[in-house]
Amino acid sequence: MRSHVRDSATTKLxxxxxxxxMFSVVSCSKKSDSSQSSGQxxxxxxxxxxxxxxxxxxxxxxxxxxxxxxxxVGDHAISGVPLFPIPKGMSxxxxxxxxxxxxxxxxxxxxxxxxxxxxxxxxxxxxxRTEVTVAQYKSCVDSGSCSAKGLDVxxxxxxxxxxWAWACNWAKPGREQHPxxxxxxxxxxxxxxxxxxxxxxxxxxxxxxxxxxARKYAWGNxxxxxxxKSGKKVANIADEAAHRRDPKWTVAKGYDDGFxxxxxxxxxxxxxxxxxxxxxxxxVLEWVADWYxxxxxxxxxxxxxxxxxxxxxxxxxxxxxxxxxSTTRISLRWPNPIRRLVAxxxxxxxxxxxxxx
Numbered sequence: 001m002r003s004h005v006r007d008s009a010t011t012k013l014x015x016x017x018x019x020x021x022m023f024s025v026v027s028c029s030k031k032s033d034s035s036q037s038s039g040q041x042x043x044x045x046x047x048x049x050x051x052x053x054x055x056x057x058x059x060x061x062x063x064x065x066x067x068x069x070x071x072x073v074g075d076h077a078i079s080g081v082p083l084f085p086i087p088k089g090m091s092x093x094x095x096x097x098x099x100x101x102x103x104x105x106x107x108x109x110x111x112x113x114x115x116x117x118x119x120x121x122x123x124x125x126x127x128x129r130t131e132v133t134v135a136q137y138k139s140c141v142d143s144g145s146c147s148a149k150g151l152d153v154x155x156x157x158x159x160x161x162x163x164w165a166w167a168c169n170w171a172k173p174g175r176e177q178h179p180x181x182x183x184x185x186x187x188x189x190x191x192x193x194x195x196x197x198x199x200x201x202x203x204x205x206x207x208x209x210x211x212x213x214a215r216k217y218a219w220g221n222x223x224x225x226x227x228x229k230s231g232k233k234v235a236n237i238a239d240e241a242a243h244r245r246d247p248k249w250t251v252a253k254g255y256d257d258g259f260x261x262x263x264x265x266x267x268x269x270x271x272x273x274x275x276x277x278x279x280x281x282x283x284v285l286e287w288v289a290d291w292y293x294x295x296x297x298x299x300x301x302x303x304x305x306x307x308x309x310x311x312x313x314x315x316x317x318x319x320x321x322x323x324x325x326s327t328t329r330i331s332l333r334w335p336n337p338i339r340r341l342v343a344x345x346x347x348x349x350x351x352x353x354x355x356x357x
Contacts, residue, residue, distance in 0.1 A: 084353050087197075090126040091208070091275045097121045098207045099214035101297050102331045106216050109326070113294040113333050117214075120203055121303045127200055127208045128347035130265040130278050131179035131286065134169050137191055138176075145194045147187055154182045156339045167261050167342035177264040179284045179345040184338060185314045188287045188346035199289040200349035202333070203305050205317045209281070210330045211274030217330060218273040218280040224325050228254030234271030235282030236263045236321045237328050250324040257282075261342075262321050277347075281328050284345035285316040285336075292335040313337045316344050 086092060101117030102110035110117075140146035151170035153160045168182035169175040180188075192198050200208070209218050219234045227234060233256075240256040242249050257263070266278040273280045290296075290307025292315045300307070307315070313335045319328025320343035336344065 087126055087350055089129055090350065091129050091277055093122070093125055093127060093204070093208050093275050095122060095124040096212065098210070098212045100203055100206050100331075103214045106214055106221060107329050107331055111332065113335075114297070114331050116297055117331070118297070118302065120207075120305060122203055122207055123304055124352055125200070125204050126350040126352065127204065127275070127277060128197075128349070129276055131284060131345050131347050132188075132191060133177050133265055134172075134180050135176040137170075137180040137183075140191050140194050143194070146191050149187075150184070150340055151180075151182055151187075154340050154342045156341060164342050169262060175262070178262045179265055179279070181262065181284050181342055181345045182340045183287075183345065184340050185287050185336075186338075189289075192346075192348035195348060197348035197350045199287055199346065201304075201306050202288045202290040202315050202317065204349055205280075205286065205288045206330060208275050208277050209273050209318065213274075215274075215330065217271075217328065218277070219271045224252035224255040228252070228256075232270055233257050234268050235319065235328065236268065236279070237282045237319050238322050238324050242322060249322070252325045259321065280318055281330065282319045282323070283321055284318070285320045285323075285334055285341075285343055286318050287336075287344060287346040288315050288317055290315050292333070294335075320344070 097119045099117060100120040102114035103117045104110055107114075137146060141148045148170065150160070152168050153162055153165040154168060155161060169178040169180065170182060172178075189199055210216075215221055217235070222234075224237075224239075236257045236259050237255075238249055238251040239259075240251060240254065241258055241260045243251045245260040257268070259267075262283055265283070268278065268282070271281060272278055291309070291311030292313040293308045293311060296305075296308060316334040316336045317332075318330070319332075322343055
């Protein structure tokens with residue numbers, strides 16, 4: 001089965017205290033101390049935002065703590081005065097350039113679709129700190145806005161795969177805080193729109209996952225073999241726990257994350273990305289907005305790329321709970337037709353409001 005995986009609400013603005021052109025440009029480069037957001041209850045639009053608990057942390061991460069006047073500020077504030085509130089449960093990724101695609105000296109073997117790696121500029125955006133959970137998605141289903149069709153059994157090769165239904169998290173007691181999986185791109189897209197958000201572009205996802213230092217994994221470049229020696233757990237991938245379930249599985253030898261399938265979101269704080277997002281490596285692959293084109297990196301724009309205008313497959317990014325180590329590097333792209341897979345979930349992104357004087 002592993003081979004089948006590759007593949008408004010109006011937002012209030014705070015009073016402006018300075019000219020927008022004076023804002024400092026900060027890139028996502030340091031890890032946050034932000035913690036997991038709790039499940040949502042009912043619909044939460046982009047207007048449902050934290051306005052009391054804001055802070056600009058050390059460059060560039062913005063946490064949910066109270067902003068203090070006079071601290072170092074980023075694009076969203078001057079002298080500690082926020083220009084707009086930060087959506088609850090999301091991280092800020094500041095505008096600027098980052099390395100997108102495979103970098104052989106760091107990533108090792110590259111796939112043709114990951115090449116050529118190059119610098120890409122992105123405007124600032126927000127991204128969910130966690131993958132969307134079963135409980136969160138259920139809120140949308142209960143509201144009548146989202147569909148639960150097929151969520152309890154995966155589908156590929158044109159048919160439902162009932163032998164793998166055990167790995168779907170929908171309606172499984174005790175998995176409410178696990179990532180929503182066995183979900184189609186369309187269902188994921190509908191959920192994000194319900195919250196006045198959207199799926200991240202492929203470029204946004206990659207920048208949120210690796211920051212600006214072209215790292216191989218969300219936590220850096222430390223390999224699983226070295227992590228196994230230290231006992232540090234950073235991601236849910238195919239490991240010794242998976243091997244105990246199926247001895248034929250190709251796994252990270254010696255590394256044991258403790259989960260043979262998905263884990264509750266944000267279970268690995270040591271594996272957070274530079275912008276404080278959890279599970280960007282491992283747990284489930286994540287749908288992004290883009291259509292897939294194996295040659296897109298060769299011809300796509302170097303500023304705010306949004307993928308091809310059309311296609312027959314979308315892209316999923318990130319490693320998964322049954323992905324062997326070589327499949328979990330951040331730069332790897334997974335083309336995925338219209339299928340529901342046990343190893344694919346999603347998170348949402350959002351565009352900050354335009355600030356004018």
